[in-house]
Every structure is written in structure tokens, then in C-alpha cells.
Amino acid sequence: MPPADHGHLRPIDTRDPISRVMRRIDGERIIELLLELQNIPSPTGYTDSIVHHVCEHLTGLGVAYEITRRGAIRVNLRGDVYSPDRAVVSHLDTLGAQVTALKENGRLSVRPVGTWAARFAEGARVTVFTDVGPRRGTILPLKASGHTFDTQIDTQPSEWDNLEIRLDERVSSYGDLVGARFNVGDMVSVDPQPEVTPAGFINSRHLDDKAGVASMLAALEAVLAEELPLPVDCHFLFTISEETGSGASSILHGDVAELLSVDNATVAPGQNSSEYGVTIAMGDMTGPFDYHLSHGLINLAERHGIEHSRDVFKHYRCDAASAIEAGNDIRTALIAFGLDGSHGWERVHIDSLVAVARLVAVYMASPPVVARDTKGLGPIEGFPNVQE
Numbered sequence: 587m588p589p590a591d592h593g594h595l596r597p598i599d600t601r602d603p604i605s606r607v608m609r610r611i612d613g614e615r616i617i618e619l620l621l622e623l624q625n626i627p628s629p630t631g632y633t634d635s636i637v638h639h640v641c642e643h644l645t646g647l648g649v650a651y652e653i654t655r656r657g658a659i660r661v662n663l664r665g666d667v668y669s670p671d672r673a674v675v676s677h678l679d680t681l682g683a684q685v686t687a688l689k690e691n692g693r694l695s696v697r698p699v700g701t702w703a704a705r706f707a708e709g710a711r712v713t714v715f716t717d718v719g720p721r722r723g724t725i726l727p728l729k730a731s732g733h734t735f736d737t738q739i740d741t742q743p744s745e746w747d748n749l750e751i752r753l754d755e756r757v758s759s760y761g762d763l764v765g766a767r768f769n770v771g772d773m774v775s776v777d778p779q780p781e782v783t784p785a786g787f788i789n790s791r792h793l794d795d796k797a798g799v800a801s802m803l804a805a806l807e808a809v810l811a812e813e814l815p816l817p818v819d820c821h822f823l824f825t826i827s828e829e830t831g832s833g834a835s836s837i838l839h840g841d842v843a844e845l846l847s848v849d850n851a852t853v854a855p856g857q858n859s860s861e862y863g864v865t866i867a868m869g870d871m872t873g874p875f876d877y878h879l880s881h882g883l884i885n886l887a888e889r890h891g892i893e894h895s896r897d898v899f900k901h902y903r904c905d906a907a908s909a910i911e912a913g914n915d916i917r918t919a920l921i922a923f924g925l926d927g928s929h930g931w932e933r934v935h936i937d938s939l940v941a942v943a944r945l946v947a948v949y950m951a952s953p954p955v956v957a958r959d960t961k962g963l964g965p966i967e968g969f970p971n972v973q974e
Contacts, residue, residue, distance in 0.1 A: 603814050604951055608890065610808040611943045613936035617782055620800035620939075624790060627713060627775030629682020629699050633657055633826040636678045640824055643803065647810055658837045659824040661806070663950075665816035670843035670959055673821040674946055675905045676798035677828035677849075681791075681929060683707070683725070683774035685714065685751075692758040694751040696725065696774060700829030705744040706930040710791075711777040712751060718767045723753040725776075786936040793932040797923055798848040799824060801939045805946040817953045825905055833908035843959040844879055844917045846949060847906040848942060850934075851897060851922035861924035861934075863893030864941040870899040872907045876917035877972055882955040883919055886948050892941050915962055917955065921945055 628636040637657040644651050644661060651661045659678075665671070681702045687695035694714065698707070710725045727749060729735040729742050742748060751774070757763050780790035788797070802822060809816075821842065825833045828849075838845070851857075851865035859865040866883050869875060887894040906918035923938040954960075958968030 603812050604890070604948055607808045607812045607814050607947050607951075608944045610811060611804050611940060611947060613786065613940050615807070616800050616804045616939045616943060617788065617936060619803050620788065620793075620797055621780060621782075623796040623799055624778045624780050624792060627682075628678055628680050629773060629775050630679040630827050630829045631684070631699060632682070632715060632773040632775065633679050637824075637826065640678065640799070647807065649806070649810070654837055657826050659822075660837055661822035663816060663820045663822070665818040665820060667818045669819070669841040670954070671819035671821065671839070671841060672844040672846070672954070673823050673838060673842045674802060674846045674848060674950070675823035675825060675834050675909075676802050676847070677795045677825045677833060677905060678799060679826045679829050680775075680794070680796070681829055682776060683712070685768065685770055685772040685774065687770060688760050688763040688768055689750060690760050692760075692762050693753065694723070694763070694768065694772075696749060696751055697746055699773075700929075702929040703744070704746045704749055707746070707749060707776070708744070711779075713775045713777075714751065714753070714768070715773045715775070716767050717769065721753060721755060721766075721768075723751045725749055726752050787933055788936065789931070789933045791932060793925060793934050794850045794928055795828065795848070797925075797934050797939055798850070798942070801923065801943040802848055802946060805943040805950070808943075809947055809950055814947070814951055816950055820950050823905075828905050828908070831903075831908060834905040835908040835912035838909055838912075838914055838916070840914075842914070842916055844955060845906055845909055845914075845919075846879070846883075846946070847904045847918065847920045848946065849904045849920060849922050850925035850928055850932075852899060852902065852928050853924045853926040857899075858895055858897040859922070859924050860893065860895040860938065861926065862937040862941075863895060863924070864938065864945050865895050865897050865922045865924060867920035867922060868896050868898050870902045870904065870907070870920065872903050872910070875906070875919045878955050878970055879917040879919040882952070883921060883945065883949060886952055887945055890944070890948050892945050892948075893937070894941065894945070917959070
């Protein structure tokens with residue numbers, strides 16, 4: 587287990603509440619929260635259990651929250667100013683799959699839920715949620731036996747139409763599947779298989795975005811424990827459909843002026859993301875993030891000694907995109923933990939999660955990035971100018 591003070595903070599000033607909050611955020615607690623979340627299957631479309639888990643946790647912390655009809659969570663934290671306020675968002679849903687056909691050989695055809703490659707599904711242990719309870723199985727290519735297919739295993743296409751679920755049940759025909767109460771449309775969760783190494787790495791599926799959720803919860807716990815005053819009301823949002831695109835489209839109060847999304851940063855050739863600090867995204871496939879909010883976060887990271895880098899993501903979108911597309915007039919930004927192998931066999935380092943949590947906490951305690959945002963439609967006076 588990594589030591590509690592990962593993150594390489596400057597010497598603490600015990601008179602400074604923000605410094606105390608940052609010190610309280612540690613790697614062991616984030617890992618504990620993350621492993622609890624990983625134990626709860628939550629593919630998009632099957633998120634009720636994890637919603638209940640997070641709400642029970644929030645109840646234990648004594649914070650007020652609301653639930654949308656489908657299960658997105660909005661935490662309400664009071665600040666000195668009621669409106670306009672700010673929000674921080676991550677998503678509870680993960681990648682998964684769904685049954686598309688019952689096959690004559692007693693196996694199940696599947697399609698992905700969310701965008702992920704078939705090559706990372708091969709060999710995955712899964713749970714199929716049927717009308718009569720969960721059943722176990724494995725996703726395999728159609729040609730899976732080396733003693734039968736020899737080199738054809740290597741030459742068959744890696745695509746979802748070429749995969750099936752082998753069930754750990756006595757089923758060998760379409761009729762067996764019907765009798766066992768399997769159905770088209772059954773949801774499928776993929777085992778995360780988390781492993782924490784002594785060097786502080788966490789290898790697991792579904793770190794996107796349960797690692798972000800764990801970081802937010804750790805920040806929330808620290809802020810509450812130190813009774814850190816907030817300059818404006820702050821809402822923690824936990825969405826349930828980010829992987830399929832709708833995300834934060836319907837959970838925002840109309841007076842939210844700033845939205846900070848917490849998600850993963852792709853550690854890969856051609857990217858500038860840090861595997862050990864927080865990455866502040868300057869843009870993604872939907873375009874640039876808000877200049878003033880992004881640079882405000884950079885300034886906070888510099889001021890508080892939080893390791894950080896900047897990056898732009900070409901094939902990526904997050905909850906901020908769905909909020910903008912829904913017509914909200916808000917400034918958006920994205921901070922992210924460094925993730926190697928995103929949407930596949932994922933890996934993150936605890937230092938990165940600590941850095942994300944600490945930046946969330948100091949952001950909560952910072953003033954609004956643009957004072958004029960107290961007005962929606964209004965005069966030009968007070969509107970910022972990046973060239974000044």
C-alpha cells in the first residue's frame with residue numbers, strides 16, 4: 587500500500603484550513619473508496635446498486651442530496667453565496683455489454699455498452715443479469731480452442747460480431763437458454779479484477795470513472811472534516827450515462843456558472859498527460875474548454891504545489907460536453923487522472939488520484955473565476971478579455 591502522503595506537498599501550515607484539507611487527502615483512503623466502488627457492477631443502464639451505495643455513503647457524511655428519476659445524484663453543499671454556484675461531476679456508470687441473441691449452441695451474442703474494443707473483451711469474466719438473477723460466464727471469440735482451430739485463432743477478426751458469452755450453466759441449445767430464463771436485452775457487467783501494487787499502481791477495468799468518483803468522495807470527506815468554508819454553493823454530481831453520451835445533460839441547476847468534470851487523462855504516445863499528477867485538459871473532441879476556468883485551475887495547482895500538466899484529447903468527450911449540448915450557459919473544464927490503456931486494461935497511479943482530489947478541494951474553496959458571472963444576460967461591463 588502506498589504511503590499516506592503521496593503527492594509531495596509543501597510543508598503544511600496548520601493555521602491554513604486549505605493546507606490541512608490537502609494533507610488529510612491521502613492515497614490509502616482513495617484506494618479504499620475505489621475498491622468499494624469496483625465491487626459493485628454498474629454498466630450504463632444497470633446502475634441502481636451503485637447509486638444506492640453512494641447515497642448511503644453521502645447519508646453517513648450528513649450531506650444533503652437529491653436523486654433524479656433515473657438515479658443521477660446531486661449533492662448540495664452550502665457556501666457563502668447561494669447563486670450563481672458551481673458543480674463538480676464524475677460518472678458512476680462503466681463500460682459493459684448487452685445480450686443481442688440466444689444462439690443455437692447455447693451461447694449468447696453480445697454488443698458493447700459504451701465504446702470499447704472487442705479485443706479487450708476477449709477472455710473477460712462477466713455477470714449476465716437475467717430476470718431470475720445473476721449468472722456467470724466468459725466472453726470468448728467464436729474460435730477459442732487452440733487444439734481445434736490452431737492458427738485460425740490468430741487470424742479471425744477481432745470484432746464484436748465475432749464474440750459470444752460461454753455460460754457457466756448446463757445449456758447447449760437455444761431451448762436450454764430459454765428454459766434457463768436468458769433473454770435478449772439482458773445486461774452484462776465485466777469483472778474489474780483490481781490489483782494494487784506496492785509501487786502505488788492500481789490495475790483494473792472501470793477506473794474510468796470510478797477512480798474519479800473515489801477522488802471526489804475523498805475530497806468531500808476532507809472538506810467536511812476540516813469544515814472548510816466555501817465561497818459559493820457547490821454541487822457534487824454523479825451521473826449514470828456518461829459512457830453512452832447523455833451524462834450531465836439533465837442534472838444541473840439553471841444557476842450553475844462553472845462545471846468541473848473529473849475523468850481520465852489518456853497516457854499514450856502523442857499525449858502530454860501525467861501518470862503521477864493531475865492533467866488539466868485544455869480541449870477535447872468537442873473543442874476547447876473554457877479559457878478562464880481552465881487557467882484558474884492551473885493557477886490553483888501552481889499556488890498549492892500540486893503536480894500538473896496540460897493536454898488536449900482528440901478522441902474524447904466527458905460530462906461537460908453533454909451539459910453544454912443540453913443548452914446550459916456554463917463555463918466548463920476538465921481535470922483528469924493519468925490513465926494508461928483507457929477503455930481496456932487500465933492502470934492509474936495513486937499519486938495522480940491524490941493530486942486530482944486535492945485540486946478538487948482547493949477549487950471548492952476558491953472564489954468564482956469570473957466575478958461578472960453573477961449575471962447571465964447583461965451588459966459588457968466586467969466581461970473578461972483574455973488579451974488584457
